[in-house]
Amino acid sequence: MYGYDFRDGMLMVNPQEAAIVRMIFADYLSGMGRNAIMRKLIRLGIPTKLGGRWAENTVASILTNEKVVGDLCLQKGFIADHLTKQKRVNRGELPKYYVEGAHEAVIDRATFDAVQAEVVRRACKCKPTSKEPRCEFSGIIRCGRYGANFTRKINGIGTQYAKANWACATYTTHGKEHCAAKRIPEDILRQKFAEALGSNAYDADDFIARVAAITIPEDGVLVFTFKDGTQKTILWEKHSRRDSWTDEMKSKAKDAAKRRLGNG
Ligand SMILES: [Zn+2]
Numbered sequence: 001m002y003g004y005d006f007r008d009g010m011l012m013v014n015p016q017e018a019a020i021v022r023m024i025f026a027d028y029l030s031g032m033g034r035n036a037i038m039r040k041l042i043r044l045g046i047p048t049k050l051g052g053r054w055a056e057n058t059v060a061s062i063l064t065n066e067k068v069v070g071d072l073c074l075q076k077g078f079i080a081d082h083l084t085k086q087k088r089v090n091r092g093e094l095p096k097y098y099v100e101g102a103h104e105a106v107i108d109r110a111t112f113d114a115v116q117a118e119v120v121r122r123a124c125k126c127k128p129t130s131k132e133p134r135c136e137f138s139g140i141i142r143c144g145r146y147g148a149n150f151t152r153k154i155n156g157i158g159t160q161y162a163k164a165n166w167a168c169a170t171y172t173t174h175g176k177e178h179c180a181a182k183r184i185p186e187d188i189l190r191q192k193f194a195e196a197l198g199s200n201a202y203d204a205d206d207f208i209a210r211v212a213a214i215t216i217p218e219d220g221v222l223v224f225t226f227k228d229g230t231q232k233t234i235l236w237e238k239h240s241r242r243d244s245w246t247d248e249m250k251s252k253a254k255d256a257a258k259r260r261l262g263n264g
Helices: 015-029 034-043 056-064 109-125 169-174 186-196 204-210 247-263
Strands: 004-007 010-013 072-074 077-081 086-089 097-099 141-143 150-155 163-168 211-216 221-226 231-235
Touching (some): 015 034, 056 109, 141 150, 150 169, 186 221
Parallel strands (some): 141 211
Antiparallel strands (some): 004 010, 072 097, 077 086, 211 221
């Protein structure tokens, strides 16, 4: 397993390889594909575990191997024929054992989970459906929490109120407890891109030509990174009523509440 050495029956972290594993995870979450990561590893002259050449599948197996978070899945494969020693993948023929925290992790669980969600999301993207045409925002919007992409969701499908929103893939796949990033209406993305350019009309081709990424560091904030390297931060969310209250308004409300209690 890349990132570890097997010593005295134990998986021990190999610091140089662990750093490469972290780079691979970060690159994947930043939007690089398995092929681009493979080419980067070759370009940087990073040796593989057994001295061979990096392959896309090796990158894929590192990205999805539970060992990097310190877990072990035992009996993933078994010897099907003891004469030929032929090995087979265990597809439920034998029990599997999952051990959490079996050894030191090189990737934190949140990052690992975000990558697994992203692997699933990208696998889905390879088979485009007629329902969801590719759109200029696909693969462009990234959540600031764990770096997952935002994906398109249509709410109120089949009604005149149908509305496209963009939501974090970690939130969509794993739920609010994994990422609480708020969804963004698509019309807001269009409107705010026009605003970032100081224009009042939105043009999709212009968006594709100019925008490299949109990151969402927190709810209500859009950071546009343009292909020329410049960035622009745009706020879109109206402050909630409570946030816009001044201290004076708050103390007046408190006094009013006290008076009501006193009279009652
Ligand atoms: Zn998120």
